[in-house]
Amino acid sequence: MTTRAIGKIEQSESLRGRIGESLSAAIISGELSPGSLVSVPTLAAQFEVSATPVREAMLDLAQRGFVEPVRNKGFRVTTVSLEELRDIIEVRQLLEAPAMRSLVGELSADDLAFWREQATTIAGHAERGELTSFIESDRNFHLGLIGLHGNSRLVAMVSELRSQTRMVNLAAMRESPELAQSAREHHEMLDLLESGNGAELEELTVRHLSHVVAWWGTPKSSD
16 A cells, blocks of 8 residues: 555654644545555555654544544544535635635735745646645645634634545546646636635635535445
């Protein structure tokens, strides 16, 4: 079992967190699909670290519902149903779309230039089929912009909702027109922010988030 998200991790004081972020990104993107069984020794070998931070990271993910322990085997990636996913996306739309609209007229030319660089980075990851990097850059883009709204609780809520998302069919869409379209929409959002069209920006944000449901697949885990 090998994914692009899982590779050597350099030693640091946040090793446990970095391993958890890599694994959650692989789960969210679908590179680690629902039902996949992973073991701590195997992951530790792939990350080139000891088993302790990997075990700690897996226990953190289990508390958040990403994985569940399997006796004497390791951890199994949990499944989010299509109904649950739709509920998550609906809440995200209700939170994120108005927050994005509130930023109209608030960003300077330098701000817009910075976020356009980030949008270009996202598009590059999509073009090269770098799914984990795409997910992480997309996360930083949206949470960063929402953070400008000034409500830290909102950012925390959206961040946790994003972590509960599963885009299990995204891996099959590497280099697809749909993935490229999603990437382009980041630039379109910035265009609307710059032009001051709040209503269209809110509509685009809702549409942009709906891609997650379109990327949904339905593999089932086996008991």
